[in-house]
Amino acid sequence: MSATTRPPMVLAESVHKRFGRLEVLQGVSLTVQPGEVTCIIGPSGSGKSTFLRCVNHLEQIDAGRLSVDGELVGYRQQGDKLYELREGEVARKRADIGMVFQHFNLFGHMTALQNVCEAPVQVKGVGRRQAREHGAALLERVGLGDKLGAYPSQLSGGQQQRVAIARALAMRPKLMLFDEPTSALDPELVGDVLKVMRELAEEGMTMLVVTHEMGFAREVADTVVFMDGGTIVEAGTPAQLLANPREPRTRDFLSKVL
Amino acid sequence: MVLLVVASLVRSVVTNERFEWDVVGDYLFNDRILDGLVLTLQLTVAAMAAGVLIGVLLAVMRLSPNPLVSGASGFYIWLFRGTPVLVQLLFWNFIAALYPTIDLGIPFLAPDLISLDANTAITPFIVALLGLGLNEGAYMAEIVRAGVLSVPEGQGHAAQALGMTRLQTMRRIVLPQAMRVIIPPTGNETISMLKTTSLVSVIAYADLLYAAQLIYSENYRTIPLLIVASIWYLVMTTILSIGQYYLERRYGRGSARELPLTPWQRVKRVLVPQHAEPATIPQRAPESGAGGGGGA
Numbered sequence: 373m374s375a376t377t378r379p380p381m382v383l384a385e386s387v388h389k390r391f392g393r394l395e396v397l398q399g400v401s402l403t404v405q406p407g408e409v410t411c412i413i414g415p416s417g418s419g420k421s422t423f424l425r426c427v428n429h430l431e432q433i434d435a436g437r438l439s440v441d442g443e444l445v446g447y448r449q450q451g452d453k454l455y456e457l458r459e460g461e462v463a464r465k466r467a468d469i470g471m472v473f474q475h476f477n478l479f480g481h482m483t484a485l486q487n488v489c490e491a492p493v494q495v496k497g498v499g500r501r502q503a504r505e506h507g508a509a510l511l512e513r514v515g516l517g518d519k520l521g522a523y524p525s526q527l528s529g530g531q532q533q534r535v536a537i538a539r540a541l542a543m544r545p546k547l548m549l550f551d552e553p554t555s556a557l558d559p560e561l562v563g564d565v566l567k568v569m570r571e572l573a574e575e576g577m578t579m580l581v582v583t584h585e586m587g588f589a590r591e592v593a594d595t596v597v598f599m600d601g602g603t604i605v606e607a608g609t610p611a612q613l614l615a616n617p618r619e620p621r622t623r624d625f626l627s628k629v630l
Numbered sequence: 631m632v633l634l635v636v637a638s639l640v641r642s643v644v645t646n647e648r649f650e651w652d653v654v655g656d657y658l659f660n661d662r663i664l665d666g667l668v669l670t671l672q673l674t675v676a677a678m679a680a681g682v683l684i685g686v687l688l689a690v691m692r693l694s695p696n697p698l699v700s701g702a703s704g705f706y707i708w709l710f711r712g713t714p715v716l717v718q719l720l721f722w723n724f725i726a727a728l729y730p731t732i733d734l735g736i737p738f739l740a741p742d743l744i745s746l747d748a749n750t751a752i753t754p755f756i757v758a759l760l761g762l763g764l765n766e767g768a769y770m771a772e773i774v775r776a777g778v779l780s781v782p783e784g785q786g787h788a789a790q791a792l793g794m795t796r797l798q799t800m801r802r803i804v805l806p807q808a809m810r811v812i813i814p815p816t817g818n819e820t821i822s823m824l825k826t827t828s829l830v831s832v833i834a835y836a837d838l839l840y841a842a843q844l845i846y847s848e849n850y851r852t853i854p855l856l857i858v859a860s861i862w863y864l865v866m867t868t869i870l871s872i873g874q875y876y877l878e879r880r881y882g883r884g885s886a887r888e889l890p891l892t893p894w895q896r897v898k899r900v901l902v903p904q905h906a907e908p909a910t911i912p913q914r915a916p917e918s919g920a921g922g923g924g925g926a
Contacts, residue, residue, distance in 0.1 A: 428791055430787060430790060430791065459795055459796060463790070463793045463794065464793060465793075466790065466792070466793045467792065467793025468793075469791070470791075471788075471791035473784060473787065473788060473791075475784055477782075477784035477785060477787060479785065479788070479789075479803055480785070480807055481806045481807050481881075490792070490803075491792035491793060494798055494802060495792060495793040495794055495798070536788075540791075540792070543792060543793065
């Protein structure tokens with residue numbers, strides 16, 4: 373639509389990342405337009421999660437360029453030179469990007485509602501009452517309106533992950549990153565979490581999802597990306613990539629998981 | 631066998647007249663003893679507070695990615711943990727010999743904004759506080775560090791992903807959860823500090839032990855007065871242990887699904903039989919479903 377005026381939400385150009393001698397990302401290039409849902413699939417160790425963590429600067433990239441909503445991640449450009457951002461500036465940019473983790477990572481000493489209200493109050497300076505109202509509404513929306521006062525240890529995995537989604541949404545992010553959000557869940561709890569994610573996608577949230585849920589990818593994603601060995605092997609619409617993969621590596625992977 | 635040993639010990643303690651239990655009774659609430667008790671408590675609280683503050687600061691520094699900051703903290707811990715606290719107390723006591731005046735100011739620009747005479751500025755209380763507090767800080771640093779490391783890494787990642795800074799993450803997310811691990815050893819440290827304060831008698835600080843020593847140097851009733859001091863130490867450590875129990879419970883919130891009962895709640899449950907354990911009822915009468923309630 374207005375792709376000419378708005379920059380892509382995520383723009384990765386030949387992103388490299390290495391841990392010691394191991395090169396985890398070997399030149400990843402990817403574009404996610406605003407309002408799009410992109411699913412990244414691939415075998416474990418292919419660099420999917422690392423790439424996701426680079427997008428909100430939990431990991432620093434070693435080479436290439438990575439920008440979110442037109443702004444470089446972790447750096448500021450002046451002329452030809454890149455300057456590393458100070459910690460506070462990085463934190464401020466992260467606040468606009470929601471992230472949901474495989475192991476939920478809810479704050480164990482806080483109730484569901486406190487988990488959701490913490491960052492808006494501490495980071496954005498939202499008033500406590502306002503944060504509580506918004507937080508309660510979000511928890512209601514993910515189907516946990518009756519669990520506001522529950523501690524994470526009193527919730528099932530699926531419930532915890534939905535609290536984690538509400539917690540990320542409380543910051544009113546422009547981009548949501550999901551790092552294998554259903555991989556640690558019992559099979560019967562996966563559906564509730566996917567339902568929340570599907571609704572989010574329908575509302576037009578820009579989402580980058582690392583997942584093993586091929587059904588979700590097929591139904592919700594605008595683009596599916598197959599990663600292996602630190603590179604993007606193939607990308608396309610779900611119909612294209614999941615039904616008629618071009619690359620043998622993609623075909624091989626899909627034959628194992630489908 | 632154990633009972634026999636205990637019984638004979640008790641008999642000997644009670645019947646041996648040289649314990650002079652009547653003198654113990656006379657001096658238990660003696661004004662000088664009570665004054666010493668108050669000073670001991672003040673010193674314990676002040677030194678522990680200083681130790682905890684220094685400890686948290688050192689632990690956060692120790693975990694800093696900056697090698698200079700973490701190195702400074704490591705050096706402090708090495709120095710203060712590596713020398714006996716008694717030696718440190720004596721050092722602070724004679725600090726006036728090393729630095730006759732204390733000058734506070736900005737190096738090179740205004741070197742002596744404030745100048746104090748060390749002999750008058752450093753009272754025995756300050757010496758005791760410095761000696762015990764700075765030493766305690768080194769131990770607390772290790773305890774706090776272990777606590778911080780016990781919090782899963784994902785907690786920090788989640789906080790950072792939400793836009794919190796390192797300091798906010800530490801203060802709001804990591805330290806509160808580290809408390810569960812920090813509190814029990816800190817309770818031990820407090821109890822140990824209470825007893826370690828008795829060392830300050832060497833610098834003539836009028837704590838509980840020093841008060842007892844002053845009295846028995848006058849009347850030679852050494853054993854009874856040491857018993858008096860011991861009784862008060864025991865009373866205080868007992869109270870501290872109870873306080874520690876409830877603190878641990880409070881910070882255990884969220885880690886267990888249901889908190890265990892306090893001893894007091896257990897006593898109440900035994901004394902007030904309305905809360906008969908539900909587990910036993912169906913075992914005894916599984917077939918009588920309707921009459922389950924019992925008397926009210």
